Amino acid sequence: MIAALLEEWSAIDDLLSGATDAQWQLPSPCPGWSVRDLASHIIGAEVAAAWECDRNAAMESALVALAQPAFPDSNDGWVRMLRTTHPQEVLRRLRAVIQIRETQLRSLTAEQATRQVPTPAGLRSYARYLQIRVFDCWMHEQDMRDALGRSGHDDGAPAELTVDEITETIGYLVAKRAHVPDGTTVVFDLRGPVERRIAVEVAGGRGRVVPPSTGPVTVTVQTSSNTLSRICGGRVTIEEALRSVAFSGDRRLGAEIVTALPYTP
Numbered sequence: 001m002i003a004a005l006l007e008e009w010s011a012i013d014d015l016l017s018g019a020t021d022a023q024w025q026l027p028s029p030c031p032g033w034s035v036r037d038l039a040s041h042i043i044g045a046e047v048a049a050a051w052e053c054d055r056n057a058a059m060e061s062a063l064v065a066l067a068q069p070a071f072p073d074s075n076d077g078w079v080r081m082l083r084t085t086h087p088q089e090v091l092r093r094l095r096a097v098i099q100i101r102e103t104q105l106r107s108l109t110a111e112q113a114t115r116q117v118p119t120p121a122g123l124r125s126y127a128r129y130l131q132i133r134v135f136d137c138w139m140h141e142q143d144m145r146d147a148l149g150r151s152g153h154d155d156g157a158p159a160e161l162t163v164d165e166i167t168e169t170i171g172y173l174v175a176k177r178a179h180v181p182d183g184t185t186v187v188f189d190l191r192g193p194v195e196r197r198i199a200v201e202v203a204g205g206r207g208r209v210v211p212p213s214t215g216p217v218t219v220t221v222q223t224s225s226n227t228l229s230r231i232c233g234g235r236v237t238i239e240e241a242l243r244s245v246a247f248s249g250d251r252r253l254g255a256e257i258v259t260a261l262p263y264t265p
Contacts, residue, residue, distance in 0.1 A: 001130045002105045004157035008137045009098045011153045012042070015144055016091055024087040028143040029235040035147050037079045038140045039090050044078030045136065046097045047071055052117070053104045062100060066093045105130075121168070134158050135165035139233050139264075142226070146235075154226050155193035163194045163225055166232050167209055169263060173232075174200045175207030177260035178253075186257060187212060187220045194225035219249035221257065234262040 016024075016039060024036040033041070047063050063071055072078050082090050113127045120132060138158040145151055153159070170188070174180050180202050188198040197212040223231075223245040231241045238259050247254035 001127055001134065001161070002108065004134050004161050005105065005130055005137070006102060007156070008134055008141065008158040009102075011158070012039075012137065012141050012144070013091075013095065013098070015141065015148070015150065016087075016094070018150075019087070019148060021087050023148055024090075026147040028147040029230070030140065030143045031234075033079070033143070035144050036082065036087060036090055038143055039094055040079045040082040041075045042137060042140060043082070043090070043094050043097055044072065044075035045133070046101050047078070048075075049133070050097060050100045050104060059100075063097075066096055131161055131165055134161045138162045139229065142229070143235070159194050159225065162229055163190065163196055163198075166228065167196075167198055169232075170198060170261075171200050171207030171209050173207075173261055173263060174257055175202045175205060177263070178257045180207065180253065180257065184218045184253070185216065186254075187217050188228065189220050189222040190225045190228060191222065192224055196225065217249060219247060219251070219254040219257070221254050222246040222248070228261075231258065231261045233264055 016035075019035065024034065024039075026035050027033075028035060028038055030038060043066070047066060051059060051063060067078075067081070072081055082093075108126075113130075114125050116123050117126050117129050119129045121128070138153075139162065141153060141158075145153070174184075174186050180186065182203050182205065184202045186200045186202075186207075188196070188200075190196040190198070199210050199212040199217075200207045201210050227236075227241075227244045230236050231244075236244070241258050241261075242255060245254075245258055
């Protein structure tokens, strides 16, 4: 998990290092946010993570220096504060907080990795929190790539963990958001860059991910892992989403499921 997160931050650094000042201002698929806003959001999230990890005077001093004079109390606050900051200064601050986080993560113990912490998914282990950070950073890297017209880094550990994170939620989306009836089996057939077959069975009003089997399948949704992540992240319209998938089985139900998939900004 740590290796994947460090890889992800390195990919973002490489991407932003090659961007012109004008490209930092480009709008991204993440509604309302430019490339610079996405970088600022990551800074804010990692500042908060650094502070939660080490609440001491030395860390407070290091983090306050990044904000000049006092760091905001929300990611949106960082986005607003850095909108008039030169892109290279934003990149410098991003590198500074990532260096702090890398030092913290390289010294993480097994006991610390299993402790329960607040996450967007509720109280979970710190390792689970890191998986969510990989997902968030990878999604925003792809937002940046879309804005800059530089596709890539859509396979490997961060992309695999992003699909894992979507898999954590997809049972709920199928059963509760799409209101799929009991006895239904839905298969998401991802043909790359991350290849995966995710099977969801619905029983008792709940959807659970099960090992793909040779049993009857109500509907199969076939698409790419890139498309699935963009649909779940609300980066495409429903019309665009439906044009980007293929169905076998109950096509009407398949369309209802795809319509219910967007769940995270």
